[in-house]
Amino acid sequence: MAPTKKEGRKQRSALQDVVTREYTIHLHKRVHDVAFKKRAPKGVKEVIKFAQKAMGTKDVRIDPKMNQEIWKLGVKDVPRRVRVRLERKRNDDEAAKEKLYTYVTPVLGITDFHGLQTETIDAE
Numbered sequence: 001m002a003p004t005k006k007e008g009r010k011q012r013s014a015l016q017d018v019v020t021r022e023y024t025i026h027l028h029k030r031v032h033d034v035a036f037k038k039r040a041p042k043g044v045k046e047v048i049k050f051a052q053k054a055m056g057t058k059d060v061r062i063d064p065k066m067n068q069e070i071w072k073l074g075v076k077d078v079p080r081r082v083r084v085r086l087e088r089k090r091n092d093d094e095a096a097k098e099k100l101y102t103y104v105t106p107v108l109g110i111t112d113f114h115g116l117q118t119e120t121i122d123a124e
Contacts, residue, residue: 017088017100018088018089018090018100019087019088019120020085020086020087020088020120020121021054021055021085021086021118021119021120021121022083022084022085022086022107022118022119022121023050023054023083023084023086023118024081024082024083024084024113024116024118025046025047025050025081025082025083025084026080026081027043027046027047027070027078027079027080027081027082028078028080028081030042030043030046031043031046031078036075036076037075037076038075039075039076039077039078040070040071040074040075040076040078041075043070043078044062044067044070047062047066047070047082047084047104048060048062048104051084051086051102051104052102054086055086055088055102057088057098057100057101057102058098059091059096059097059098059100059101059102060101060102060104061101061102061103061104062104063103063104063105063106065105065106065108066084066104066105066106069082069106069108070082081113082106083106083107083110083113083116084104084105084106084107085104085105085106085107085121086102086103086104087102087103087105088100088101088102089101089102089103
């Protein structure tokens with residue numbers, strides 16, 4: 001019979017996991033086969049879903065510039081790819097359910113996404 005207690009495993013401190021990374025999100029494949037009037041809202045939801053999966057937090061906050069970047073071509077023409085900076089931050093609100101949240105901002109000025117990889121940004 002297996003032991004019920006988990007011995008020997010160390011608990012990771014979530015508060016030490018404050019990190020910033022840059023990702024390229026392929027929105028075109030995520031809004032494929034979606035009705036025209038629902039493509040930009042679906043794109044925003046997919047960015048949130050991507051951030052939740054990549055950073056492991058349920059609380060995801062989107063910068064207004066990120067929203068504008070997704071909506072800049074209109075409701076039915078979402079950019080094919082978008083470069084985003086995901087920042088996992090501590091939640092200072094004491095009544096918050098989560099200790100950490102993710103803040104999503106766009107990386108502006110990128111026209112060619114060829115050869116871009118996920119980058120970890122040093123906190124300075």
